[in-house]
Amino acid sequence: MGEEAGNALRSIPAVQTVLRAMGDVDDVPGVWRQEAVRDVLENLRRRVRAGSPVPPLEALVESARARSRELNRPHLRPVINATGVMIHTNLGRAPLPEAMMQHLAEVSTQYSTLEYRLEEGVRGSRHEHVEGLAAELAGAEAAMVVNNNASAVLLALSTVAAGKEVVVSRGELVEIGGSFRIPEVMALSGARLTEVGATNKTHLYDYERAIGDETGLLLKVHQSNFRQIGFVDSVERAELAALGRSRGIPVMEDLGSGVLLSVDIDGYQEPRVQDVVAAGIDIVTFSGDKLLGGPQAGIIAGRRDWIQRMKKHPLARAVRVDKMTLAVLELVLRWYREGRGSDLPLWQMIQMPAERLRERAQIVAAELRQRCPGLALDIEPDWSEIGGGSLPGTRVETYVISMSLPESQLTALERTLRQAPTAVIARVNRGKLLVDLRTVFPAQEHVLLETLVGAVHSIDVGQGKEGQS
Numbered sequence: 001m002g003e004e005a006g007n008a009l010r011s012i013p014a015v016q017t018v019l020r021a022m023g024d025v026d027d028v029p030g031v032w033r034q035e036a037v038r039d040v041l042e043n044l045r046r047r048v049r050a051g052s053p054v055p056p057l058e059a060l061v062e063s064a065r066a067r068s069r070e071l072n073r074p075h076l077r078p079v080i081n082a083t084g085v086m087i088h089t090n091l092g093r094a095p096l097p098e099a100m101m102q103h104l105a106e107v108s109t110q111y112s113t114l115e116y117r118l119e120e121g122v123r124g125s126r127h128e129h130v131e132g133l134a135a136e137l138a139g140a141e142a143a144m145v146v147n148n149n150a151s152a153v154l155l156a157l158s159t160v161a162a163g164k165e166v167v168v169s170r171g172e173l174v175e176i177g178g179s180f181r182i183p184e185v186m187a188l189s190g191a192r193l194t195e196v197g198a199t200n201k202t203h204l205y206d207y208e209r210a211i212g213d214e215t216g217l218l219l220k221v222h223q224s225n226f227r228q229i230g231f232v233d234s235v236e237r238a239e240l241a242a243l244g245r246s247r248g249i250p251v252m253e254d255l256g257s258g259v260l261l262s263v264d265i266d267g268y269q270e271p272r273v274q275d276v277v278a279a280g281i282d283i284v285t286f287s288g289d290k291l292l293g294g295p296q297a298g299i300i301a302g303r304r305d306w307i308q309r310m311k312k313h314p315l316a317r318a319v320r321v322d323k324m325t326l327a328v329l330e331l332v333l334r335w336y337r338e339g340r341g342s343d344l345p346l347w348q349m350i351q352m353p354a355e356r357l358r359e360r361a362q363i364v365a366a367e368l369r370q371r372c373p374g375l376a377l378d379i380e381p382d383w384s385e386i387g388g389g390s391l392p393g394t395r396v397e398t399y400v401i402s403m404s405l406p407e408s409q410l411t412a413l414e415r416t417l418r419q420a421p422t423a424v425i426a427r428v429n430r431g432k433l434l435v436d437l438r439t440v441f442p443a444q445e446h447v448l449l450e451t452l453v454g455a456v457h458s459i460d461v462g463q464g465k466e467g468q469s
C-alpha cells in the first residue's frame with residue numbers, strides 16, 4: 001500500500017464521529033445506526049485501499065443514514081413479482097389468500113386447540129385438524145402433514161423401507177434442486193436403492209426381475225421438473241400398483257407438486273392426487289406450496305397402517321408441522337372441500353385470461369408513457385411460467401410491458417427496481433425489461449407504476465446517459 005493510501009486510511013473518521021454527526025434517524029434503534037456506520041466505514045476502507053479518496057463527512061453520514069434505514073427493515077419482506085413465474089421458489093412459492101390471515105393471526109397470537117380436544121377436555125393431536133380433510137380430498141384412507149415434501153419423502157422411506165431395498169426406475173432418480181436427490185434421500189432413510197431400467201425406458205418386467213426377499217417398496221417419482229421426449233417409456237402407475245399388490249409390496253409415488261384440480265395447460269396435464277390414489281398407489285407424497293397453492297408443507301396420503309406407523313416414527317417429531325402452517329393449510333383444504341380451490345391466489349393467476357392481462361398492461365403502460373416520455377415502451381405477447389418444478393416447460397399465454405433500453409441502462413433499471421423500497425423483480429430478455437402482470441396482484445399495480453416511474457427517472461432513460469441509481 002502506498003503512502004497516499006495509508007494517509008487516506010488514517011483520515012477515515014471514527015465510528016463515534018460519524019454516529020454523532022448522524023444524530024437520530026427517524027425511529028431507527030441505536031443498534032442499527034451503529035451497524036450502519038460500521039458497514040459504511042468498512043466499505044470505505046476497502047475502496048480507499050484500492051485507491052479511492054475519502055469523501056466528506058456529510059456524504060458518509062448520508063450513506064450511513066440510508067444504510068440504517070435499510071437495516072431497520074425486516075430482511076424477509078414482500079416484493080412485487082413481475083417475472084410471470086407463478087410458483088417462484090426464490091420469491092416464496094404460492095401466495096396465500098388475504099382472507100385467511102385473520103384466522104392465522106388469531107390462532108397464532110392466542111392459545112389454540114393445537115393439541116387439545118375440546119369435547120373431551122383431553123390431549124389431542126395436531127394431525128387431527130387436517131388429516132380428515134386431506135384424506136377425503138385425496139380419496140385415501142388416511143393422511144398426515146409434515147414440514148415439507150422433502151421431509152414427507154424422508155419420513156415415508158424411513159418408515160416403510162429402512163433396511164430394505166427400494167426399486168426405482170433410472171428415469172426417475174430425480175434431483176429437485178440443491179441437495180434433494182432421490183438416491184441421497186434414500187441413503188439417509190436407511191433404505192437401499194435398487195435401480196431398474198434405463199434412463200429413457202423402464203418396463204414392468206424390470207421391476208418384476210428386481211423384486212426379491214429384501215424388497216420393501218416400489219417407488220415412483222414424478223418427473224416434476226423435467227420432461228423426457230423421444231424414445232421414452234415408463235410403467236403406468238396402475239400397473240406398478242398391481243404388481244406391488246400381487247407381491248405384497250407397498251408402492252409409493254412422490255408426486256412433488258400435488259394438484260387436486262384438473263389442469264390442462266398448454267395441452268399438458270398433471271396427475272391429480274386423487275387419481276394417483278385411485279390407481280392403487282399405497283402412499284402418495286406432495287407439497288403444500290406448489291400447485292396446491294397453500295403454505296409450505298408436505299402431505300402424505302395413503303393406507304392407514306402406513307400412515308399410523310409414520311406418525312409414530314421418531315423422525316415425525318423432527319419434521320413436524322408448525323401451528324401457523326396448520327392454521328392456513330386447514331383453510332386451504334377447506335376451500336378445496338367447498339369447491340372453491342380455484343379461488344386460491346395461485347389458481348386465480350393461472351386462470352387469468354391473456355386478454356385481461358393485455359388490458360391491465362395497457363392501463364399501466366399508458367400511465368408510464370405519459371410520465372416517462374423518453375421511454376421506448378410496448379405491449380408484447382409472451383409466456384408466463386408455472387415454475388416451482390411444476391409442469392416443466394408449461395407456459396401460459398400472457399402479455400408483457402416491454403421496455404427497450406441500451407444494455408447499461410437495462411442493467412441499471414433492473415437493479416434500481418430490485419433495490420426500490422418495494423422491490424420489483426422483473427425479467428430481462430432480448431435486450432428488454434419485461435413486466436408480466438400475471439404475478440402482480442391488481443392491488444400492487446399502483447406501487448408497481450410508481451416504482452417504475454421513479455426508477456426510469458432516476459436513470460435518466462431517454463436522455464442517453466446514466467444517472468445515479
Ligand SMILES: *Cc1c(COP(=O)(O)O)cnc(C)c1O
Pocket residue numbers: 148149150151153174176180221222224225254255256257286287288289297298389
Ligand atoms: C418439489 C419436490 C420435492 C420437494 O418438495 P418440497 O415441498 O420442496 O420439500 C420432492 N419431490 C418432488 C418430485 C418434487 O417435485
